[in-house]
Every structure is written in C-alpha cells, then in structure tokens.
Amino acid sequence: MIVFDLKCAHAHVFEAWFGSSADYDDQRARGLLSCPVCGDADIAKAVMAPNVAAKGNRAPATPAPATPDPKALMAALAQVQAKLLEGSQWVGMSFADKARAMHLGEEPAAPIHGQTSLDEARALIEDGVPVAPLPLPVVPPEQRN
Structure with a gap:
C-alpha cells in the first residue's frame, strides 16, 4: 500500500491509499477520484514530504522531548x-x-x-x-x- 497527498482544483488537500502508483494513475484516468470536501474530480498529487525511516543502528538526531508535568x-x-x-x-x-x-x-x-x-x-x-x-x-x- 502507498499513501499519497492529493489536491483538488480548489486547493483541498487530502490523503488517499492505493495498492501502487499505477493504481493511482489508473483510478485518476478513469475519473474514479474526487475530493471528499467539494466533490471536484480534477485531482492531482500534492507536494508531500517523504517518510524516510532512520537506520536501525542510529540514535535519533534530537532527543525526545521531556513529558510535561x-x-x-x-x-x-x-x-x-x-x-x-x-x-x-x-x-x-x-x-x-x-x-x-x-x-x-x-x-x-x-x-x-x-x-x-x-x-x-x-x-x-x-x-x-x-x-x-x-x-x-x-x-x-x-x-x-
């Protein structure tokens, strides 16, 4: 499974899950995607930050914040x-x-x-x-x- 941030022509950004990038392309081409906010079918991938996991043998770059009292x-x-x-x-x-x-x-x-x-x-x-x-x-x- 892969998650994409999608955006309609009215700038509503939402998340959607697909089996693959090809599944996204296929559903978009067949007009099966629509904005959950306004129903717009003009959907494109939005800019999103990659989710890169840290190596297992590395300590986190920043320490976890202390739990507030x-x-x-x-x-x-x-x-x-x-x-x-x-x-x-x-x-x-x-x-x-x-x-x-x-x-x-x-x-x-x-x-x-x-x-x-x-x-x-x-x-x-x-x-x-x-x-x-x-x-x-x-x-x-x-x-x-």
Whole structure:
C-alpha cells in the first residue's frame, strides 16, 4: 500500500491509499477520484514530504522531548488566566445581560467575566457578541478566602 497527498482544483488537500502508483494513475484516468470536501474530480498529487525511516543502528538526531508535568501546566495556565483577568470585572450571573448591553452600545465597553448558561452563551455567539469560555473555573470574589 502507498499513501499519497492529493489536491483538488480548489486547493483541498487530502490523503488517499492505493495498492501502487499505477493504481493511482489508473483510478485518476478513469475519473474514479474526487475530493471528499467539494466533490471536484480534477485531482492531482500534492507536494508531500517523504517518510524516510532512520537506520536501525542510529540514535535519533534530537532527543525526545521531556513529558510535561500536568500539575505545572495547570499552574501555569491558572497564572496566565489570573493575569488576563486582572483588569476584568466579575459580573456573576449577569454576564450575558452585560455583554449583550455592551455589544449593543447600551453600556460602555469594558472587560468583564462571569457566569452564564450554555444556552445563553450560544445565543450570545449567534448574536455576534464576542465572548469566549475561560479554560479554568473562576472563584467568585465573595467566595474567596
């Protein structure tokens, strides 16, 4: 089996497996190939990097990267999130109302964060309100020690 990167006339690149290079040529000539994204039948081989295996008696050129410590990654993520929220105001459960009011120009724009339901978050996104979920939960100010 051989794998080729193929490309349609609309620049969609996809992978396909063939029994041989001749099988690819035969299927292309008979019009059996089409783009899985747009259905275009104008298919050609895309430029691809060769997959050359290292000799068995050689050590890898670069050492394998160290496995990151999950606790350290979470701590770093929490630090970054805390830094980003420094200038942001906690608005609690009124987040959706405040974000929508700012988007509509009814309130001055300001960085805020808070809580909302998944349905309300989806509605905000559908209405074009620029919102994004935070990667980590935020402890409301009144619940902090």
